[in-house]
Amino acid sequence: MAAAKPLSAFVDGERLWARHMALAAFGARPDGGVDRPALSGEEAKARAQIVAWGRAIGLQPFTDQAANLFLRLEGREPGLPPVVAGSHIDSQPTGGRFDGVFGVLAALEMAEAIVACGKRPLHPVEIVAWTNEEGSRFAPGMTGSDLFTGGKELAEVLAIRDADGVSIGDAVAAVLASDDDVPLRPFGLPIHAYIEPHIEQASVLERAKVPIGIVTGIQGTRRYRVRVTGEAAHAGTALRKDRRDAVMATARMICAMDDAALEPADTLLTVGMLQVTPNAPSIVPAEAYFSVDLRHLNNAVVDRVDGEIRRIVDDLKGPCSVELRQIQHSPSLDFSPDIRRTITKAAAALGVPAMEVYSAAGHDARQLHYVCPAGMIFVPCRGGISHNPDEWAEPEHLTSGARVLADAVWTLASQEDGSSG
Amino acid sequence: MAAAKPLSAFVDGERLWARHMALAAFGARPDGGVDRPALSGEEAKARAQIVAWGRAIGLQPFTDQAANLFLRLEGREPGLPPVVAGSHIDSQPTGGRFDGVFGVLAALEMAEAIVACGKRPLHPVEIVAWTNEEGSRFAPGMTGSDLFTGGKELAEVLAIRDADGVSIGDAVAAVLASDDDVPLRPFGLPIHAYIEPHIEQASVLERAKVPIGIVTGIQGTRRYRVRVTGEAAHAGTALRKDRRDAVMATARMICAMDDAALEPADTLLTVGMLQVTPNAPSIVPAEAYFSVDLRHLNNAVVDRVDGEIRRIVDDLKGPCSVELRQIQHSPSLDFSPDIRRTITKAAAALGVPAMEVYSAAGHDARQLHYVCPAGMIFVPCRGGISHNPDEWAEPEHLTSGARVLADAVWTLASQEDGSSG
Numbered sequence: 001m002a003a004a005k006p007l008s009a010f011v012d013g014e015r016l017w018a019r020h021m022a023l024a025a026f027g028a029r030p031d032g033g034v035d036r037p038a039l040s041g042e043e044a045k046a047r048a049q050i051v052a053w054g055r056a057i058g059l060q061p062f063t064d065q066a067a068n069l070f071l072r073l074e075g076r077e078p079g080l081p082p083v084v085a086g087s088h089i090d091s092q093p094t095g096g097r098f099d100g101v102f103g104v105l106a107a108l109e110m111a112e113a114i115v116a117c118g119k120r121p122l123h124p125v126e127i128v129a130w131t132n133e134e135g136s137r138f139a140p141g142m143t144g145s146d147l148f149t150g151g152k153e154l155a156e157v158l159a160i161r162d163a164d165g166v167s168i169g170d171a172v173a174a175v176l177a178s179d180d181d182v183p184l185r186p187f188g189l190p191i192h193a194y195i196e197p198h199i200e201q202a203s204v205l206e207r208a209k210v211p212i213g214i215v216t217g218i219q220g221t222r223r224y225r226v227r228v229t230g231e232a233a234h235a236g237t238a239l240r241k242d243r244r245d246a247v248m249a250t251a252r253m254i255c256a257m258d259d260a261a262l263e264p265a266d267t268l269l270t271v272g273m274l275q276v277t278p279n280a281p282s283i284v285p286a287e288a289y290f291s292v293d294l295r296h297l298n299n300a301v302v303d304r305v306d307g308e309i310r311r312i313v314d315d316l317k318g319p320c321s322v323e324l325r326q327i328q329h330s331p332s333l334d335f336s337p338d339i340r341r342t343i344t345k346a347a348a349a350l351g352v353p354a355m356e357v358y359s360a361a362g363h364d365a366r367q368l369h370y371v372c373p374a375g376m377i378f379v380p381c382r383g384g385i386s387h388n389p390d391e392w393a394e395p396e397h398l399t400s401g402a403r404v405l406a407d408a409v410w411t412l413a414s415q416e417d418g419s420s421g
Numbered sequence: 422m423a424a425a426k427p428l429s430a431f432v433d434g435e436r437l438w439a440r441h442m443a444l445a446a447f448g449a450r451p452d453g454g455v456d457r458p459a460l461s462g463e464e465a466k467a468r469a470q471i472v473a474w475g476r477a478i479g480l481q482p483f484t485d486q487a488a489n490l491f492l493r494l495e496g497r498e499p500g501l502p503p504v505v506a507g508s509h510i511d512s513q514p515t516g517g518r519f520d521g522v523f524g525v526l527a528a529l530e531m532a533e534a535i536v537a538c539g540k541r542p543l544h545p546v547e548i549v550a551w552t553n554e555e556g557s558r559f560a561p562g563m564t565g566s567d568l569f570t571g572g573k574e575l576a577e578v579l580a581i582r583d584a585d586g587v588s589i590g591d592a593v594a595a596v597l598a599s600d601d602d603v604p605l606r607p608f609g610l611p612i613h614a615y616i617e618p619h620i621e622q623a624s625v626l627e628r629a630k631v632p633i634g635i636v637t638g639i640q641g642t643r644r645y646r647v648r649v650t651g652e653a654a655h656a657g658t659a660l661r662k663d664r665r666d667a668v669m670a671t672a673r674m675i676c677a678m679d680d681a682a683l684e685p686a687d688t689l690l691t692v693g694m695l696q697v698t699p700n701a702p703s704i705v706p707a708e709a710y711f712s713v714d715l716r717h718l719n720n721a722v723v724d725r726v727d728g729e730i731r732r733i734v735d736d737l738k739g740p741c742s743v744e745l746r747q748i749q750h751s752p753s754l755d756f757s758p759d760i761r762r763t764i765t766k767a768a769a770a771l772g773v774p775a776m777e778v779y780s781a782a783g784h785d786a787r788q789l790h791y792v793c794p795a796g797m798i799f800v801p802c803r804g805g806i807s808h809n810p811d812e813w814a815e816p817e818h819l820t821s822g823a824r825v826l827a828d829a830v831w832t833l834a835s836q837e838d839g840s841s842g
Contacts, residue, residue, distance in 0.1 A: 109657035179769070185641070201655065201658070202655065202657075202658035203658075204658075214599070215554035219657070223702065234622065234623065234781065234782075234805065234807075235689060235691035235693055235714045236622075236623075236640070236642070236687075236689060236716050236781030236782050237622065237623035237624075237625075237713070237781040237782075237805060238689070239684075239686070239687055240683075240686060240687075240689070241686065241690070245691070247675065247692050247693075247695060248675065248676075248679050248692070250672075251671075251672045251675035251676050251679070251692075252676055253705065254668065254669070255669075255672045255673055255676050257423075258669050258672070261661075262661075265660070265661060265662065266660055267660075267661075268656060268657065268658075268659070268660070268661070270666070270702075270703070270704075271668050271669070271672075272656055272668075272693065272697075272700070272701050272702045272703055272704045272705060272706055272707055273697065273700050273701060273702045274668060274700070274706075275697075275700070276693075276694065276695045276696075279693070279694050280693050280694060281691075281693045281694045281695070281714055282691070282693055282714055283642065283691075283693045284503035284691055284693065285692075285693055285695075288695075291702035293519045293656045293657075293702055293703055294656050295656070340660075360655065360657030360658040361657050361658075384658060
């Protein structure tokens with residue numbers, strides 16, 4: 001088939017766009033955005049819609065104890081591990097219509113194309129929607145992919161509760177109960193290759209006017225919380241020598257951290273959150289609590305600045321005490337060269353401009369990359385805006401992304417066992 | 422009389438203390454503190470109690486369009502301007518039992534002593550409770566003394582509203598309506614001398630174990646609000662060169678301001694309030710809004726650092742924009758040498774240890790000092806704590822303060838016209 005007409009020729013851009021709009025109705029916000037928390041009733045309805053679309057073309061749905069959703073299209077050799085593509089359908093409270101959804105619907109469109117072309121690849125193909133990628137209802141995110149790949153313990157994860165006290169365990173049970181005859185599978189089934197299409201959430205592609213990003217990897221991240229504890233005092237009477245001013249110590253630390261991240265120029269260090277207590281103009285601050293977000297594509301850079309940060313808080317705390325807590329450490333990772341090459345070739349064969357980009361944000365593909373060859377396809381999003389009702393992707397970019405995905409998956413699913421990356 | 426037995430001999434420390442405790446019942450907080458907003462119903466009740474105490478010893482109450490309360494004891498020459506002593510009876514929401522109240526009750530005790538001694542001074546003597554010193558219900562404070570001394574326009578002040586939308590004008594009218602036959606007088610009547618007793622609100626006296634502070638003046642203050650406006654951006658993708666990070670610019674400014682206030686060592690510079698927008702860990706801050714509180718006893722120091730602050734915000738704003746607004750400028754002031762000398766002599770004659778201190782906080786005495794010889798007497802407060810339910814002054818210190826006040830007022834009220842300051 002591929003010789004005559006590539007799989008991508010069967011991708012229907014109008015259907016793909018219409019499904020984005022249809023799915024946005026589940027958890028629709030008045031401002032055009034989407035509020036669809038993980039494992040919520042709205043997400044369960046969106047899930048049922050996806051199952052219905054899949055069943056309509058003969059896909060077999062499966063789920064697991066994390067409520068991950070799989071739609072399987074058998075290949076010519078059912079015993080082979082599947083090529084999996086997808087993303088997630090939960091959203092931030094002020095989310096948009098494309099983040100996550102695009103990956104699932106592009107994968108579904110790929111399956112539609114396979115069915116339409118009338119041929120089957122060697123490997124089975126599966127579409128996936130991972131549970132709780134966003135982490136905004138239940139923190140942290142990546143719940144489904146973490147559990148599937150064995151990155152976390154089930155019992156521990158199921159006990160996590162949302163702000164209303166509902167546990168992931170109870171929320172998963174409710175979603176599974178709402179499923180219409182969707183069988184359970186165990187975690188960790190072998191996967192031949194994984195591709196996750198996603199909006200870029202940055203503006204590198206948009207600025208370069210290139211519709212396809214071949215994602216080289218995910219940059220390394222360390223996130224910290226720093227609590228500087230001083231002592232409240234009267235701004236009009238307490239002498240400098242007697243003060244334990246939490247804001248002054250904090251300002252020194254922030255400047256030093258900023259300096260430590262000057263080189264290389266693409267080192268990203270952000271103090272996005274800073275809270276002062278009691279935060280009164282005439283009181284010397286008793287406490288400052290702030291976040292530090294450090295990212296770079298090179299682990300050596302992240303680790304060097306990490307060392308500096310730990311030295312800085314100690315060196316500059318002055319008469320205050322300081323507590324630094326690293327709340328996240330995700331090393332940078334490189335996606336499979338085989339997957340990147342396959343995506344590059346698919347785009348080139350289609351004549352769609354593509355360029356290498358890296359992902360600043362985390363994705364389920366990080367978890368999958370630990371267990372199988374994995375990669376991502378990015379499409380531009382307007383202004384780099386995501387997690388926002390204004391999130392927007394051009395229909396033709398989504399179509400291009402789905403077409404590149406279809407041909408790349410066909411290539412991967414046609415590989416004889418063992419030939420992958 | 423003074424030759425035989427000083428006026429202070431008639432001061433009753435137990436009554437003075439009992440009246441502090443009695444007044445604390447109006448607006449009492451469960452934690453032992455006082456919440457008695459300016460011009461509130463609770464303050465009106467406290468006011469009625471003071472009028473009742475004054476009437477019991479023959480004092481004539483007066484008020485004015487700011488609801489300032491005066492209790493007058495005629496002297497031997499009723500045409501002479503009075504010696505006035507007092508302070509205020511409004512409190513902060515989390516206030517204590519001594520701030521302001523001590524000045525009014527010490528003055529009342531001074532009048533009690535005059536009545537008890539059976540003689541009259543040459544000048545009339547008045548006790549005053551100024552309206553809205555604290556400025557916590559209606560901002561700014563010093564309303565009554567500002568209006569009395571002509572520092573502000575009546576119409577403008579009466580239009581100021583509290584958080585519930587009630588104007589000072591309406592609140593004053595309610596208090597005046599609650600008065601029991603208290604005649605109105607015009608603002609600005611001549612005053613021979615003014616003394617305001619007050620708790621120190623610092624711990625200089627406590628550390629020195631000295632019960633009486635002869636206040637040399639009030640340190641100069643400049644207060645600012647600084648708004649640094651940058652642009653929100655994704656912490657994981659926006660490069661340093663593209664960022665307009667409001668927190669980074671702010672941290673640089675704060676460090677530079679702190680450095681600018683290093684000398685002299687008693688220069689006080691405080692950033693007590695700092696708010697970040699949107700204040701999310703993974704978003705480069707779009708805005709930072711912070712307070713700067715600058716104080717020193719020497720105007721030249723305050724003015725030099727003021728110049729530095731204005732230069733710093735401009736030099737260090739980087740790619741952000743900055744708006745600096747000075748919201749208060751009170752030059753440092755020296756109290757009348759004559760009043761200071763009179764207080765010093767009164768303390769010495771009584772054998773009560775006294776030392777010179779300056780006031781870090783503003784007081785109604787600042788306003789009075791513009792129109793007559795004025796001064797203040799401080800007594801220690803535990804730990805320098807005020808504006809706090811834990812505010813505490815030792816009964817014997819309050820008694821010493823009232824005794825020094827009584828003798829100092831007697832001296833001033835005995836001066837032939839023209840002999841003052």
